[in-house]
Amino acid sequence: MSxxxxxxxxxxxxxISARQLGRCPTCGAWDSMIEEVVAEPAAGGKKGTPASTVVSKVQNLNEVESGGEERWPLNMREFARVLGGGMVPGSIVLLGGDPxxxxxxxxxxxxxxxxxxxRVLYASGEESARQIKMRAQRLGSEGEPFPPHLYLVTETNLDAILAHVxxxxxxxxxxxxxxxVYLEGLSSSAxxxxxxxxxxxxxxxxxKSSGMAIFLIGHVTKEGVIAGPRVLEHIVDTVLQLEGDRFQSYRLLRSMKNRFGPTSEVGVFEMREQGMAEVSNPSEAFLAERMVDAPGSAIAVTMEGTRPILVELQGLTSPTSFGNPRRTPNGLDFNRLMLVAAVLTRRVGVNxxxxxxxxxxxxxxxIEEPAADLAAAAAIASSQRDQPVRADLVLIGEVGLSGELRWVSHxxxxxxxxxxxxxxxxxxxxRLRASLDxxxxxxxxxxxxxSQAIKIALVS
Structure with missing residues (x-):
C-alpha cells in the first residue's frame, strides 16, 4: 500500500514545506502555500532502475554526428528571427505575455x-471552438477558406489531448x-x-519522442514573469515573451531563452484588426510621428538582440508643487533616471x-541598456533649458557618476x-579605436x- x-x-x-506557512521563505509571497496530497511507494518497494533495463549508449564525442538543426521555414520573418531562423521539429516552446x-x-x-x-492541432482550454473560429475569420481574408489541415479541440484533460494527438x-x-491543463492522476487543481x-x-x-513541435501559451504574474514554477522555464527549449503596452499598437516578441538560436533576439509587430502585422523597419515606425526641433526630444540607438533600433526619448521638467520633486520614467529604469538626474545636477550644473x-x-x-543614458540626459537638459536638440543628431553613450561618457558595444x-x-x-x-567604418x-x-556632449547637442 502507498x-x-x-x-x-x-x-x-x-x-515545498511540511507545514502551512503564511509567507514563503524563498520568494516572500504571502498566502501562496497550497496543500497537495502526495502518495509515496510503500516501504520495501523497488528503488532505482536495474542495470539490465538501461538502453542508453555511451558515445565518444568524435563519433557523434554533427550538423545544424532542421528547421521549418516561416513566411512570418519576425517570428522566425526570434526562434533563430525557423521552427525546430521536436522542440517545445513557451510563450508568455500579459492578458x-x-x-x-x-x-x-x-x-x-x-x-x-x-497538420496542426490547436488545443484550447480557455476558449470554445466557436470563439477560435470567429478570431480566425477576422484574421483571414474575406471569402477565402480556412487552411485544410488546421484542427481544433477544446479540452483541458491532458490524457484526452494526447489521445487526440x-x-x-x-x-x-x-x-x-x-x-x-491537468492530469487526473494528481489531486491538485489545474x-x-x-x-x-x-x-x-x-x-x-x-x-522529443515524436519530433512534433509544441507551443505552450503561459500566463504571467502581475510582476510580468511567467506564472507557475521556475522549473517550467527549464523544461522547455525556448522561452518567448510578448511585450507591449495595451494602449499602444506595437508588440515586441523577445527571446529569453533559446537552445537553438541566439537569446535576447527581438521581433516587432503591430496589432491591427487583421492580427499581428510584421514591422520590418521598427526605427522608421517609432520615429514617424516625431516633432522636429521640439525641446525635450532626443534620439537614442538601442540594441535589441542583434538589431539596432532608433527610439525617441522625451523629457519634460516642470517646477514642483511639493517638497520632494517627482521622478517619473516610462520605459526606462527608475534608478537610471535618478542617476542621470543626479549627474546633471552635480556635474553639469543643471538645477x-x-x-x-x-x-x-x-x-x-x-530600454534596459545604459547606452541610452546620454540621450536621456540631453532630453532632460533640453527641456529644462528650453533649447532643442539638433534634429539630425543621435546620441549614444553611458553616463558615469563622475560625469564622464563611456563607450558601448556595437x-x-x-x-x-x-x-x-x-x-x-x-x-x-x-573613441578608443582608431577608426569607424x-x-x-x-x-x-x-x-x-x-557637459561637453550637452553643449554640442543643444541648439543655442
Whole structure:
C-alpha cells in the first residue's frame, strides 16, 4: 500500500514545506502555500532502475554526428528571427505575455500558415471552438477558406489531448494555455505547481519522442514573469515573451531563452484588426510621428538582440508643487533616471532640485541598456533649458557618476542604422579605436564628458 501524506507547495516559486506557512521563505509571497496530497511507494518497494533495463549508449564525442538543426521555414520573418531562423521539429516552446497582449492571435496566425502543408492541432482550454473560429475569420481574408489541415479541440484533460494527438498526428501542437491543463492522476487543481510541472514534462517527452513541435501559451504574474514554477522555464527549449503596452499598437516578441538560436533576439509587430502585422523597419515606425526641433526630444540607438533600433526619448521638467520633486520614467529604469538626474545636477550644473522630471520612451518600448543614458540626459537638459536638440543628431553613450561618457558595444552597427535613416551626425564618447567604418558624410562628434556632449547637442 502507498503512503499518503500532505505537503504545502508555493505556487510562485515551487518551494515545498511540511507545514502551512503564511509567507514563503524563498520568494516572500504571502498566502501562496497550497496543500497537495502526495502518495509515496510503500516501504520495501523497488528503488532505482536495474542495470539490465538501461538502453542508453555511451558515445565518444568524435563519433557523434554533427550538423545544424532542421528547421521549418516561416513566411512570418519576425517570428522566425526570434526562434533563430525557423521552427525546430521536436522542440517545445513557451510563450508568455500579459492578458490581451495578442498571444493567442499570434499563435493562430502561425498555425494557419503551417496548416497549409502540415497538420496542426490547436488545443484550447480557455476558449470554445466557436470563439477560435470567429478570431480566425477576422484574421483571414474575406471569402477565402480556412487552411485544410488546421484542427481544433477544446479540452483541458491532458490524457484526452494526447489521445487526440495520437489520432490526428499533427506536426505542430499548440496548448492554450498550460495553466488550464491537468492530469487526473494528481489531486491538485489545474494551474498548481505540480500540475504545471507534470503536464509540461509529459509534453516535453512527447515532443522529443515524436519530433512534433509544441507551443505552450503561459500566463504571467502581475510582476510580468511567467506564472507557475521556475522549473517550467527549464523544461522547455525556448522561452518567448510578448511585450507591449495595451494602449499602444506595437508588440515586441523577445527571446529569453533559446537552445537553438541566439537569446535576447527581438521581433516587432503591430496589432491591427487583421492580427499581428510584421514591422520590418521598427526605427522608421517609432520615429514617424516625431516633432522636429521640439525641446525635450532626443534620439537614442538601442540594441535589441542583434538589431539596432532608433527610439525617441522625451523629457519634460516642470517646477514642483511639493517638497520632494517627482521622478517619473516610462520605459526606462527608475534608478537610471535618478542617476542621470543626479549627474546633471552635480556635474553639469543643471538645477533639477526643484523640478519634477518626466521621461518617456516613445512607442511603448522598454530600454534596459545604459547606452541610452546620454540621450536621456540631453532630453532632460533640453527641456529644462528650453533649447532643442539638433534634429539630425543621435546620441549614444553611458553616463558615469563622475560625469564622464563611456563607450558601448556595437557602436558601428548603431551608427550605420542612424545613417541609413537619414541622420547626419552623432555624439559618442571619445573613441578608443582608431577608426569607424561609416558612410561618407556622417559626422562624428566625440565628447569626453556629459557637459561637453550637452553643449554640442543643444541648439543655442
Amino acid at each position: 503512503k499518503i501524506h500532505s505537503q504545502y507547495v508555493c505556487q510562485e516559486c515551487g518551494r 490581451g497582449i495578442g498571444k493567442s492571435t499570434l499563435m493562430l496566425q502561425v498555425a494557419a500558415e503551417l496548416a497549409q502543408d502540415s 495520437e489520432q490526428v498526428k499533427p506536426a505542430l501542437l499548440i496548448v492554450d494555455s498550460i495553466q488550464t 494551474g498548481s505547481v505540480s500540475q504545471v510541472r507534470e503536464c509540461a514534462s509529459r509534453l516535453r517527452e512527447l515532443a 533639477l532640485s526643484n523640478q519634477d522630471i518626466f521621461l518617456n520612451v516613445v512607442g511603448g518600448l522598454t 557602436m558601428e552597427i548603431r551608427l550605420r542604422e542612424a545613417a541609413k535613416l537619414g541622420f547626419k551626425a552623432a555624439v559618442i564618447p571619445r 561609416l558612410p561618407d558624410g556622417f559626422e562624428i562628434m566625440e565628447a569626453r564628458s556629459l
